[in-house]
Amino acid sequence: MLSVEQNERLTKVGPGTPMGALMRRYWHPIAGEDEFVDRPTKKVRILGESLTLYRDKRGEYGLIGERCAHRGVNMAAGIPEEDGLRCLYHGWKYDSEGYCVEQPAEPEGSTFKNKIRLTAYPVQVLGGLVWAYLGPEPAPLLPRWDIFVWDKVFRQVGSTVVPCNWLQCQENAMDPHHAHFTHGVYGSYIIERMEERGIWVPDYMRRVVNRLGGSRAVKNGFDRFEHGVIKRRLMPGETEESENWRIGHPMVFPNMTRIGKKGWYCFQIRVPLDDTTTWHLNYEVFDPGPNGELPEQTLVPLFDVPIMEFPDYILGQDLIAWSEQGPISDRTNEHLGESDVGVIMYRSLLEEQMAIVEDGADPMNVFRDPELNQRIDLPTEDYGALRDYQEGAAKYYDTGPHGHVEYMDEVFLKAKKAELNEAENGG
Numbered sequence: 057m058l059s060v061e062q063n064e065r066l067t068k069v070g071p072g073t074p075m076g077a078l079m080r081r082y083w084h085p086i087a088g089e090d091e092f093v094d095r096p097t098k099k100v101r102i103l104g105e106s107l108t109l110y111r112d113k114r115g116e117y118g119l120i121g122e123r124c125a126h127r128g129v130n131m132a133a134g135i136p137e138e139d140g141l142r143c144l145y146h147g148w149k150y151d152s153e154g155y156c157v158e159q160p161a162e163p164e165g166s167t168f169k170n171k172i173r174l175t176a177y178p179v180q181v182l183g184g185l186v187w188a189y190l191g192p193e194p195a196p197l198l199p200r201w202d203i204f205v206w207d208k209v210f211r212q213v214g215s216t217v218v219p220c221n222w223l224q225c226q227e228n229a230m231d232p233h234h235a236h237f238t239h240g241v242y243g244s245y246i247i248e249r250m251e252e253r254g255i256w257v258p259d260y261m262r263r264v265v266n267r268l269g270g271s272r273a274v275k276n277g278f279d280r281f282e283h284g285v286i287k288r289r290l291m292p293g294e295t296e297e298s299e300n301w302r303i304g305h306p307m308v309f310p311n312m313t314r315i316g317k318k319g320w321y322c323f324q325i326r327v328p329l330d331d332t333t334t335w336h337l338n339y340e341v342f343d344p345g346p347n348g349e350l351p352e353q354t355l356v357p358l359f360d361v362p363i364m365e366f367p368d369y370i371l372g373q374d375l376i377a378w379s380e381q382g383p384i385s386d387r388t389n390e391h392l393g394e395s396d397v398g399v400i401m402y403r404s405l406l407e408e409q410m411a412i413v414e415d416g417a418d419p420m421n422v423f424r425d426p427e428l429n430q431r432i433d434l435p436t437e438d439y440g441a442l443r444d445y446q447e448g449a450a451k452y453y454d455t456g457p458h459g460h461v462e463y464m465d466e467v468f469l470k471a472k473k474a475e476l477n478e479a480e481n482g483g
Contacts, residue, residue, distance in 0.1 A: 060225050065388040067221045067384050068407060069328040070104030072412045079103055080191035081419055082310065083198045085329050085337060086119070086179075087186040087360030088213055096136040101329040104189055108132045108139045117181065118152030119188050121174035125156065130427055131164050131174075139213040150174055183339070184211055184356025197423040201308070202433045203283070203341045210350045210464070214338035214361040214455035216375060221384045222311060222328035225336055225367050225452050228374055229313040229324070230398035238373050240269025246366045246373075261368050277301070277399045283421055284309035285401065286435065299437035306434050309405065309420045315454070319344050319468060320447070321436070324371075332383035336361075338371060338454045340456070344467050345442060347474035369456025373386045445472045 058066070069076045086100050092111045100107045101121070106122040108131040123130055124143040131150070134143040140157060142149040148169075149158040154176030156169040178189050183204035189195045203209075218225060228234065243265035250257050277288035288304035296302065306314050320342055326446040327335040338361065344350070363375045390399065409419040423429045445468045448463040 057346065057390050057392070059387055062115055063384070063387045065410070066387075066403060066441040067223050068331050070331065071223070074414065075363055075406070076103055078410045078413050078419060079310065079328060080189075081196070081413060082191075083180070083187040083189045083196075085185040085325060086188045086327075088215070088356065089184050089186060090355045090358050093355070097132045097134065097141070098186075099130070099132045102188060103328055104330045105175075105190065107177070107188075108134075108141070109179070110134070110136050110190075111141060112136050112152075112348070115136045116152065117179040117186055118150075119177045120150055120152070120154045121176070121177045121375050124150075125172050125174060126159075148172075151269075152176065152179075174234060179324040181187050184213065184358075185337075185339070196418070197426065197429045199423055200228070200396065200419065200429050200431050201312075202324070202431055203314075203323065203339070205431050206341060206343070208343075208350070210342040210353055210460070210467075211356040212455070212459045213356060213358045214340070214371070214458060215358050216336045216338075216361045216363065217329070218336050218363070218375060218379055219332065219383065220334060220379045220381060222326045222334040223334055224378045224381050224385050225334050226307075226311050226313075227399050227402060228378060229283065229307045230278070230287070230402040231396070232273060232287060232398065233378065233395045235268055236272045237371050238377055240265060240267075242373060245271050246368060249366050251366065256446050258368065258451060260446060260452050262286075263285045263446070264370070264452055277304070278399075278401055279304075280405070281306070281435075283434065284430075285398075285405070301481075303435055303437045305436045307402070308434065310409070315432050316436055316438070318438055318442050319348075319471075320450070320453055324454070334378075335374070340453065340455060340459070342464050342467070343477070344471040345481070347442075347478075348467050350467065356461070358460055359455075361455050365455065369454075370454050371454040372456055442468070442472050445469065 069079055084102060086102055087098050087109055088276045097110045100109045107119055108122055109119050113136060114357045125146050126146055129143055131141055133144055134334050135144060140149050140151040147160040148156055151157050152365060154174035156172035162168050178195050180187050180198045182198055185361050186200055194211050231343045233466045247257050271292045274290045274292055279286045285307045286304045288301045308314055311326045315322050323339040325337040329335050365374050412419050447469060451457050
């Protein structure tokens with residue numbers, strides 16, 4: 057168990073806190089591009105700060121303070137112009153660096169505007185998401201992790217605002233033992249409740265629940281690597297030559313996890329909005345291979361993934377486990393066992409990287425060399441084969457029955473059929 061001070065050091069993310077200082081060394085997603093199709097502004101909460109994100113008439117983004125410095129009107133209600141955002145109340149206009157550039161009611165020749173500046177942070181777009189950097193200058197490069205920049209794939213993003221601290225979500229990534237109970241035993245309980253209520257239970261859900269609930273991992277492993285921690289799992293009947301063990305999948309420091317299977321790849325991103333609220337993003341990439349027919353994609357859809365009472369898919373079960381620990385888990389009362397080695401390892405890594413920042417150096421995964429940032433490939437198990445895809449499987453992937461699962465199910469089934477035909481014909 058941790059002391060009160062240790063727990064606060066790991067969980068509090070506001071300005072001036074050790075974890076807040078660490079998190080401010082990284083770029084964080086603050087919006088999806090498709091959120092700006094119908095409205096050019098968004099109220100943003102990130103790392104305990106309230107801000108305004110806007111898109112000007114040139115299509116450029118700016119991230120500035122929440123309220124006008126004049127009379128405190130929320131700038132998200134403002135008017136986007138060619139090169140800035142204008143307050144609706146008295147017309148004060150701000151550029152993307154937060155400078156006040158116009159004050160229509162002030163006398164001609166007044167220099168009052170030169171004394172006014174709102175908080176402002178740099179913004180970039182990558183992979184359909186809008187990212188912000190809230191740390192000290194010079195800003196590092198926005199990491200070009202592989203699936204954010206892959207070509208000829210279909211992307212979608214599931215969005216959930218979780219009423220709990222970010223660490224509860226991220227520690228789940230270092231706790232493989234929960235899979236047997238949360239997704240197996242608890243999943244079986246959910247099936248029972250669904251049947252009692254006359255709710256249809258998908259066949260694929262039964263298969264996954266039976267597999268996870270019927271056996272636990274033979275062993276789990278954690279190995280540190282340059283971008284975080286590689287997690288390995290050996291299931292009954294597998295050898296150490298299986299991809300689950302030989303390759304595993306990464307926890308990408310500080311707040312992402314990479315998972316997937318053949319044709320489907322995902323980043324789980326845990327964005328700390330403040331101490332008791334997390335924006336969880338499931339960034340999913342579908343790649344059915346050369347036999348898959350995907351539409352041309354101009355915008356990456358971002359859609360809501362609700363917290364459900366009896367979720368019939370894996371992420372939904374995780375969302376309950378995280379939020380039911382309370383706004384900030386009281387780690388002064390926890391009792392960790394030998395099976396919690398991954399959680400302990402991750403907390404030690406956080407402490408190590410916070411100390412590096414306190415010493416004035418860059419922590420892990422801060423990139424400044426463009427040559428090393430063209431595309432950062434991550435080791436991830438690609439277990440299974442497209443020919444093994446079973447109808448309805450997409451509904452049990454991370455965003456469950458939400459998003460474009462019906463369409464993707466059809467894409468994978470057609471690609472599977474084409475692959476099997478090629479195999480039969482010697483292709």
